């Protein structure tokens with residue numbers, strides 16, 4: 001892949017890469033009728049890299065059902081962050 005000088009190998013090197021950040025192309029997971037998530041690799045101005053996740057979840061029209069869905073999402077996000085963090089510590093040990 002031919003990248004512009006000064007960018008990382010994975011950087012999209014386009015309008016998304018600015019403000020001293022490098023951003024990859026988005027990786028999209030779409031589950032029609034359920035939701036969509038986008039994962040982007042980012043290198044911040046301080047040189048630290050992270051994965052940025054944005055997601056939309058189709059919520060139930062019923063308020064109670066929607067709250068259960070949101071609670072489930074928060075619980076699973078906590079588990080995801082915990083598992084991903086453990087991988088980082090193992091790799092750097």
Ligand SMILES: [Zn+2]
Nearest residue numbers: 007011017022
């Ligand atoms: Zn860049």
